[in-house]
Amino acid sequence: MKKRLQHRRLFWLAGLLAAAFAGLGYRLVDLQVLRHEELASEARSNTEREILLEPRRGDILDSKGNLLATSLFVKTVCADPSLMIGHSAEVAGVLAGPLGMPREELEQRLGRWLRRNQKGETVTNRYVVLKRKVAPEDWEKARIALAGLLVAPDPDRPAKAQAEALRILREKSVFVEAIDDQQRFYPNQGLAAHVLGYVSMTEPGTNGPPIIGTAGVEGIERSFNAKLAGARGWRVTEADRQRREQISLREQDVQARDGCNVVLTIDSVIQHIVETALAEAMERHSPISISGLVVRPRTGEILALATLPSFDPNHPGAAPPDARRNRIITDVAEPGSTFKIVVISGALNERVARLGDAFDCEHGRFFYAGRVLHDHGSYDTLSVEGIVTKSSNIGAAKIGIKLGPEGVYEYIRRYGFGGPTGIPLPGEVGGIVHPVKSWSKVSIAQLPMGHGVAVTRLQMTMAMCAIANQGLLMRPMLVDRLEDARHEVIARYSPQPVRRVISEAAARDMVQALKTVTGPDGTAPKAALEHYSVAGKTGTAQKVENGAYVRGKYFSSFIGFFPSGAPELCVSITMDEPRRGYYGGQTAAPVFKEIAERAANYLNIRPDLDETGPGPLSPPLKTAALRPEPPR
Numbered sequence: 001m002k003k004r005l006q007h008r009r010l011f012w013l014a015g016l017l018a019a020a021f022a023g024l025g026y027r028l029v030d031l032q033v034l035r036h037e038e039l040a041s042e043a044r045s046n047t048e049r050e051i052l053l054e055p056r057r058g059d060i061l062d063s064k065g066n067l068l069a070t071s072l073f074v075k076t077v078c079a080d081p082s083l084m085i086g087h088s089a090e091v092a093g094v095l096a097g098p099l100g101m102p103r104e105e106l107e108q109r110l111g112r113w114l115r116r117n118q119k120g121e122t123v124t125n126r127y128v129v130l131k132r133k134v135a136p137e138d139w140e141k142a143r144i145a146l147a148g149l150l151v152a153p154d155p156d157r158p159a160k161a162q163a164e165a166l167r168i169l170r171e172k173s174v175f176v177e178a179i180d181d182q183q184r185f186y187p188n189q190g191l192a193a194h195v196l197g198y199v200s201m202t203e204p205g206t207n208g209p210p211i212i213g214t215a216g217v218e219g220i221e222r223s224f225n226a227k228l229a230g231a232r233g234w235r236v237t238e239a240d241r242q243r244r245e246q247i248s249l250r251e252q253d254v255q256a257r258d259g260c261n262v263v264l265t266i267d268s269v270i271q272h273i274v275e276t277a278l279a280e281a282m283e284r285h286s287p288i289s290i291s292g293l294v295v296r297p298r299t300g301e302i303l304a305l306a307t308l309p310s311f312d313p314n315h316p317g318a319a320p321p322d323a324r325r326n327r328i329i330t331d332v333a334e335p336g337s338t339f340k341i342v343v344i345s346g347a348l349n350e351r352v353a354r355l356g357d358a359f360d361c362e363h364g365r366f367f368y369a370g371r372v373l374h375d376h377g378s379y380d381t382l383s384v385e386g387i388v389t390k391s392s393n394i395g396a397a398k399i400g401i402k403l404g405p406e407g408v409y410e411y412i413r414r415y416g417f418g419g420p421t422g423i424p425l426p427g428e429v430g431g432i433v434h435p436v437k438s439w440s441k442v443s444i445a446q447l448p449m450g451h452g453v454a455v456t457r458l459q460m461t462m463a464m465c466a467i468a469n470q471g472l473l474m475r476p477m478l479v480d481r482l483e484d485a486r487h488e489v490i491a492r493y494s495p496q497p498v499r500r501v502i503s504e505a506a507a508r509d510m511v512q513a514l515k516t517v518t519g520p521d522g523t524a525p526k527a528a529l530e531h532y533s534v535a536g537k538t539g540t541a542q543k544v545e546n547g548a549y550v551r552g553k554y555f556s557s558f559i560g561f562f563p564s565g566a567p568e569l570c571v572s573i574t575m576d577e578p579r580r581g582y583y584g585g586q587t588a589a590p591v592f593k594e595i596a597e598r599a600a601n602y603l604n605i606r607p608d609l610d611e612t613g614p615g616p617l618s619p620p621l622k623t624a625a626l627r628p629e630p631p632r
Contacts, residue, residue: 053255054181055258056073056230057071058227058230059262060264061262061263061264062266064267068196069196072182074132074133074134074136075176077139078129078175078177079109079127079173079174080128080174080175081110082112083169088111091146091149091173091174092107094142094149095174098138098139098141098142098145099138109130134176143174146174147171149166149169149170151169184221188268189312190275191268192306193219194219194326195220196221196313197217198217215229216228217316218324219426223424224262228259228260231257260483262479264479265479266303266305271303273304274294275310277292277595277598278290278308279308281575282308284580286578287575287578287579288576289327290576290591291327292305292306292591293305293328293457293570295462295569297567297569298474298567299474300462300465300475300476300477300495300496302423303569303599307328309323311323325427329429330429331457333541333555334453334542334544334555335453335460336540336541336557337391337450337523338539339448339450339453340387340396340448341510343408343411344384344387346403346411347400347403348506348509349411349502352407353399354384354509355509359381359399360381360398361375361380363379364377366397369441369442371442373446374393379395385513389523398445400444405444408448411501414501414502415463415501416459417431421456421458421476431454431459432453432454457572457574460539460572461559464537464560464561465570467507467514468535469507470507471502472501473501474497474498475495480492514560515533518560522585524585526585526593527558527592527593528593532600532607532609534562537559538585538589539584540555540582543555543577553577555574556583556584556586556588557574557584558592562605563607565608568603569600571596571599573595575588
């Protein structure tokens with residue numbers, strides 16, 4: 001009986017052991033076979049991290065190598081609230097100053113909270129971002145402040161345990177992401193803002209710590225974004241529960257390729273000269289906007305491009321959208337009398353008119369096609385040169401009638417109006433040029449006066465540059481070259497001729513006429529320079545709103561180049577609705593003079609006028625190497 005009881009107990013014990021081993025075996029099969037992929041993936045997600053390595057965005061430099069835009073490496077400061085051990089208030093107190101954040105906000109972020117995960121388990125937060133875009137020196141101050149953190153002792157805990165908890169609190173509770181972020185920085189604030197543009201920040205993701213990148217929004221930042229951005233790298237590694245990388249377990253590490261540096265044709269000194277002069281003119285005349293351009297006519301290189309109001313690309317959101325708009329390439333308007341250079345030079349080129357030919361200017365009133373055309377003065381008979389000197393609307397209209405509709409249209413298109421110039425900036429528009437079939441009967445007389453056509457400020461400037469460049473139209477050039485991080489040249493851009501617009505002879509005649517504009521009998525004596533001969537043209541165009549001309553609202557402009565015999569610079573000034581004067585010779589011409597004098601002094605341009613009068617001191621610059629075949 002006793003033996004039978006022992007056997008029974010052994011049997012039950014064996015059965016229990018067998019059942020236990022069977023359950024354990026099933027569990028092992030379930031974990032290692034049936035759910036292997038699921039659990040392996042979960043294990044990898046808990047420890048393995050794939051980090052995208054953002055390349056350093058390239059710099060933007062001016063023509064002399066001065067920094068206009070750069071990227072600074074910054075830290076992302078994070079914390080593990082589970083290590084605060086009730087001292088989040090003290091930690092927030094020492095971090096508030098170095099991080100520049102309110103203590104209350106930091107304390108709230110450092111607080112612990114509980115949640116249930118997908119398995120129904122109660123877990124606490126172990127990772128929180130305190131602040132992004134923290135300068136390295138500010139993080140160092142925060143780290144030092146945290147290292148000296150003092151907390152009140154807890155009488156209920158052993159001293160050794162308190163010391164260890166304090167060490168962890170000081171050394172591990174607050175940390176920075178392993179990969180530095182970067183922040184775009186414009187050291188000169190608003191200088192050349194409309195050329196540079198600005199960048200936007202990609203929003204951080206919701207799963208884990210993000211890598212924040214940049215993307216160009218406007219200006220060179222946008223049009224050369226692919227060159228500036230570089231190529232991403234990546235890193236596959238493992239991390240501990242505080243999300244710190246275990247460097248010894250790193251599996252893949254492909255370094256990012258930094259972006260190229262973009263070197264502009266912009267000269268920071270001339271850009272500053274222009275912006276300063278525009279700001280002073282803005283104070284004097286209070287226009288809606290004012291724009292300035294400085295271009296080398298022979299190459300099309302833009303040395304300065306500015307429009308006010310402007311903005312600081314470090315804080316683009318602080319400025320209204322109108323201030324961020326590059327009006328030089330996005331806004332169109334009737335150009336007024338500056339447009340006379342197009343039709344008159346075309347007539348000279350076609351030999352339907354010569355500088356000495358006389359035209360009856362009808363004493364300021366000309367009845368044509370049912371309309372009365374007016375001059376701002378009562379002129380009798382003027383030569384072609386005199387028409388330019390006095391800016392006679394009636395004289396220009398009669399030259400346009402003589403050239404004919406097809407001829408007028410051809411030269412408008414030859415000079416590039418009606419299409420973009422090709423400047424490497426986003427948002428450029430082509431203006432408005434109607435085909436001949438859409439013209440009214442009076443269009444042939446109005447177009448030579450700069451009415452019935454809409455152009456950008458850049459288009460008008462490049463047209464004047466074509467006359468200064470012996471009749472050869474150039475594409476505006478804003479980027480000189482691309483460099484790598486060691487400043488070795490990767491790509492260099494060359495001046496690009498577009499087409500020959502007029503012959504050299506016609507261009508010389510046009511320059512001779514334009515020189516009289518800044519003389520005592522011209523419309524812009526205030527643009528004359530003491531040591532340089534200046535050729536240029538004024539413009540005063542009545543504004544069009546809702547299809548009708550508005551009394552008292554004008555676009556005023558002056559575009560000129562010097563020295564006239566061998567032009568080094570072309571300077572364009574345009575004002576939208578100036579007050580206290582509105583003629584281009586009154587408002588824009590003095591701004592031209594101020595910029596031209598300072599730029600000539602800075603660039604050490606050789607004067608072409610001696611003390612006794614005009615006389616060229618340097619030979620004309622050759623441009624034959626850049627000339628394409630003339631259009632048929």
